[in-house]
Amino acid sequence: MSGSQGPIVAGGAGTTGSIMPASPNSLSWGIERIQAPQAWTRTTGSQDVVVAVIDSGIDTTAPQLQGKIWTNPKEIPGNGIDDDHNGYVDDVHGWDFRDNDNSSLSGSKIHWHGTFVAGIIAAQPGKGKAAGVAPGVRIMDLRLLDSKNLFYGSDWKKYAAAIDYAVDNGADIINMSIYANGKPPLILEQALQRAAKHGVIVVGITGNDGKSQVSYPGRYSSVLAVSATDQSDHLASFSNYGSEVSIAAPGEKVTSIFPGGYAGTSSGTSFAAPHVS
Secondary structure, eight states: OOOTTOOOEEEEEOOEEEEEEOOTTOOOHHHHHTTHHHHHTTOSOOTTOEEEEEESOOOTTOGGGTTTBOOOTTOOTTSSSOTTOSSOTTOSSEEETTTTBOOOOOGGGSOTHHHHHHHHHHOOOSTTOOOSSOTTSEEEEEEOSOTTSEEEGGGHHHHHHHHHHHHHTTOSEEEOOEEESSOOOHHHHHHHHHHHHTTOEEEEEOOSSOSSSOOTTTTSTTSEEEEEEOTTSSBOTTOOOOTTEEEEEEOSSEEEEOTTSOEEEEESHHHHHHHHO
16 A cells, blocks of 8 residues: 555564674574573474574575575476476575565665574574574575565565465474564464464564553464563563563574674564574
């Protein structure tokens, strides 16, 4: 939907505060707080587990994400044919629902948010230091947000289609570090219900308004709504809360990667959710 004042903003990513550089070989306090290093003595996650990240796009060329990106086994790269007949041509690593293509998600086209989220889930830099919670899993890259980290009133079908794509193509978990301005249309709730019916775990956020009200789509019963905690294990000052909250996880000044593989810190319920995913 658009008008004289431009597109209606329907939602965006749950990010707050500034971003800061960090040591590329340092572990985030969040990774240590949830005791991920102890878990790594048993497993770093299975490559058979696929986490779909519906976000602003991921820099799949980042060094810490090499070998971590899901590959569609039924698609032949670059032949211009929809080999698996799923309606998406050459969807080798996912799909760009923002621009409806399979183009490389790099450079100015993407916001850093999606890469930061993916890094918390699965990034693994050198020297044996794993920056992600489960560097053994695979990331399915599904872009919805634009370069300003927003989506619009005309994008609800794209959002639902991204969820359906994740389900239809074998994702085990869907991370949605996205909030909506108000209650979404029925089409989104129905897509989330289909995901739940197929046993796909959907992880969302509570929002960053510091209010006792969980934002959609985290408020839906089919979504695990994640609040953010600070380094004192208290609810972060910006984090929303409420009866719909499923769990809280580190979300203040946590470390991950930006496009190009540069390490840094940022805050938001957006970054609490991937600790759970």
